[in-house]
Amino acid sequence: MIRKLVILALLSAACFISGGMLLSQHQDETLYPTPSLTKRMMLSDYFSVLRGGDGDTEVFEYCGDEGGGTVLILGGTHCDEPASYLAAYLLIETLDVQRGRVLIVPRANRSALTHNLQGEGHPQTFEVETLHGKRSFRMGSRYTNPLNQWPDPEVYLHSPSKQELSGSDSRNLNRCYPGRADGTYTERVAHALAELIKQEKVDLVIDLHEASPEYPVINAIVAHERAMDCAAFAVMELQGQGLEYSLEPSPQNYHGLSHRELGDHTNALATLMESANASQGRLRGRTDAQLVVTGRDKMYTRAAEIEMTRVPFGLEGIPLDIRVARHIEGTRQLVLAFNGLNAGKEVEFGGAPTYAEIVERGFGKFMHEEN
C-alpha cells in the first residue's frame, strides 16, 4: 500500500513538473519597447477571428514625426530560427524612428513558440548575456503547435494555387500565404498578416529567417520581382561591407511563401532574409542550448572541410550574435535601398546597433529592461 502511494506521489510530481514546463512554453517573454513606440496592437485588430487565441500576437508600431513609408518586419515565422525573433526583439528594444513607420511582429507564428519540433532534441530555452544578467528565451518549432491545428492532411493543398505540399507544411506559416479567412489556424494567421499589410498600406516587408548551413539559399536575400531592384542595392551594399550575401529571385511557381504571395497579393515589396543556423541543420552533432547560442559544431566544421556546407564554417562557428547582427544590418540596408528608390516614402530610423557593435559586444548587451 505504502509502495503504491509512493509511486503515485512520484508520478504526480513528474506530471506536475512536466506540466509546468509545458505551460511555461506558452508564456511570452516580456519585451521592453523603447519610448519611440507609438502603439502596441494585436494581430486580431486586423482580423478579429484570432482574438484571444494562441495565434493572436503582438504588433509594435514605431512612428516617426515626419511622414514617410511603412516597413513591416516579421520575426518568428519559424520559431526554431532564433535569430529571426531575437533580431525583432532587439529592434523593439532599441529603435528610434524619425521618419515614416516601422511595424514589428516579433512572433509571427506565436503558436510555433509554444512547442519544440519532435525528434530534434532542441532545448526548450536558451540564455543570453545582457547588462542585467542572463535573459532566457524560448526555442520553438518550425510548425504551428498540433494543439492548435491537428491532424495534418496526407497532402496539403495550398490555397489558392492548388499546389500540393507535404502534409506537415499545412502548419508552416511560410507555406500558407496569402492565407484564408475561413481556413486552418495557420492559414488564418497568414490571412491576418496579409490584412495588416493591406490595412496599414505597408510598402516593404522584411521576413526574417534562418536555414541549415547546407541549405542552398543561405546568407541570402530573396525578393519578389517587384522588390528585386531594392534588394539588389541592399545586397551590393552588404557585400561592400565584406558580408557574404547573395540575391535570389522568388520562384514564380513555388507557392505559399511570403516573398511570393505577399508580393502577388498585396502592394508591398516582399523580401526575406536567411542566416545560417547550425542548430537547425541535419549534419549537426550534439544539440543543446549552447549550440543555439554559440553556433559552434564540430560536425559542421568537418562538413565544411569536405565542402558539404554552403557557408564557411570554422571552429568558431556562426554564433547567434553574428546571425542577429546580419539581420539588423540587412534590415537597415533594405530600408536604405528602399529610401533611395522611393523618394517621399523614406523611412529613417536610428537606435539599432551596427553590425560591428553587435559582433563586438553581443546583441544581449543592447537589450533593455528599463525603457
Add this chain to the structure above:
Amino acid sequence: MRRLFVLAIFISAVLANGQTPYQTPVLLTTGGQSADGLFMKNVLTKEGIEFQYKPLATVADLDSAKTLIMVIGGSSKGLGAARISAEDEIARMTALLDSAAAKRIPVIAAHLGGKNRRGSLSDPFNDLGVQKSNHFFVVKGGDDDGYFKKRTNVRKIPYLMVDKTADLGAPLKQLFTKPAGE
C-alpha cells in the same frame, strides 16, 4: 578559338588606333540566371553607360549591341524563376558568346557573387564565361582558389579583382572611354 584570335587582333588594332573597342550600347545578360546581373545594372546606371538588361538575351539581341557584358555564376532559384534548365542556359550562353565573337562584339565577363556563385552548379557557367570573354572582372571572394586567375592567365586576357561590386564603376567607365594621349 580562331574567332577569338581574330577578335584579339581586332581589339589590339582598334586600341592602336586610339579607339576603345568597348562601345555602347551594351547588352547586359547573365550566364547562369543569377540575380547578380542586377548589381551590374546598378553600376552601369550609376556610371551612365548606355545598356539594355536582358537576363535571357538571345543572339538577335546582339544586333543592337556594341559590347556584351555577361555576369556569370549560377542560381538554382534564378534558373527556376526563368524556367530554363542548366543545359539550355549553357546552350544559350554558347550561342550568344560565339555570335558576339563572329560579329566582333567584345565580351566582358564578370563574376560578382562571391563564394555563393562558385561550385558545382555555378562553375560550368563560370568556365564558359571566362573561356569566351575578352576582359574579366571578379569581386573578392569569388576567386580565392585562383580558378579565374589561372584561366585568364592561360588565355592572356585582362583580369581585375575588386573588393566590392561598386568598385567596378571606375574601371568599367575607363574601358568605355577613349584612351588618352596622341
